[in-house]
Amino acid sequence: MSKQRKVIFTITMLYTILILYFLFFAFGRMGAAERTTGYTFIFLPDSFFKLPTISDLLHPTLMDFVGFGNIVAFIPYGILILLLYRTTFLRFITMFFFSILVMETIQALSFLGSFDINDAIQNTLGAAVGFGAYKLGVRSKNNWRNFLITAISCMVLLLGVWGLCGIVDKASTKEEGPFVAINELMDSSGNSSTGKSLNSFKISAQNVKPHYNMYGVAGGNSETFTYSYKEKIIFSLYYGIPEPTDYSGSIRVSVDGREVLTSSGEVQRSDPDLFPAIFEIPIEAGSELTITIEGNEKIWDVGYRKMKYLWN
Known part of the structure; x- marks a missing residue:
């Protein structure tokens, strides 16, 4: 394994440990687990597109950060995994989605959270944004140029997903006439x-x-x-x-x-x-x-x- 590959692998492992901490131990999950008496499984997707709006982020709540973080926090995986392994989008997104489902299942069975298919879809959307940004950005031997284009692509694709989710949310939500x-x-x-x-x-x-x-x-x-x-x-x-x-x-x-x-x-x-x-x-x-x-x-x-x- 080359030195550069070892560095990328180490970064990936450290970032994964950080994500696992938030998935299983942050937000008072240990205390909540002691009070939980039953498993929670949400199998039907119904709210993965309900992301906080710009007005929500002006006065954000914890749930606004969680909703947006479900996508943003998983963008790096779409870049880091491709830096380590060559793979197609279909194979990457399938393996990533099933990996998240495993994590969600462990969360539910350990009472450290719930199995929520909406969270799994949001996490996978984030990884897809990272994958697309990598494909758009890494096109030359100039690492700094690749980094800049990838970062810009991340922001553009994230804004696109955010806007699309907002449109879907509006179209699927009933309001008072x-x-x-x-x-x-x-x-x-x-x-x-x-x-x-x-x-x-x-x-x-x-x-x-x-x-x-x-x-x-x-x-x-x-x-x-x-x-x-x-x-x-x-x-x-x-x-x-x-x-x-x-x-x-x-x-x-x-x-x-x-x-x-x-x-x-x-x-x-x-x-x-x-x-x-x-x-x-x-x-x-x-x-x-x-x-x-x-x-x-x-x-x-x-x-x-x-x-x-x-x-x-």
């Missing part, structure tokens, strides 16, 4: 009750102007409204008792019989700074939402936002 007002709710008699838009009123000395609709009951009675939707939505409404008031009134909201909101005039009297209040909740497809209003309680701007993909 525009607000859609619900202008008809089913009342307790089974008829459609139309929400009316009224003039502005005051709650806790604040001027309130409903933009879309308003529901209430007359004469201090009680009324129950129901609503169901075939798709998953984010349901929302505003509520409160307009002034002047004796704070007689209340509101209850249930989803499939499970109460998710209850409020009364006494709550508004004791803590007026919370009103007018907004209520928002995700509703699963096919669920039935029930709203019961009593007394002078009012709800307005009742509606939802549909969860949809960016490309919809």
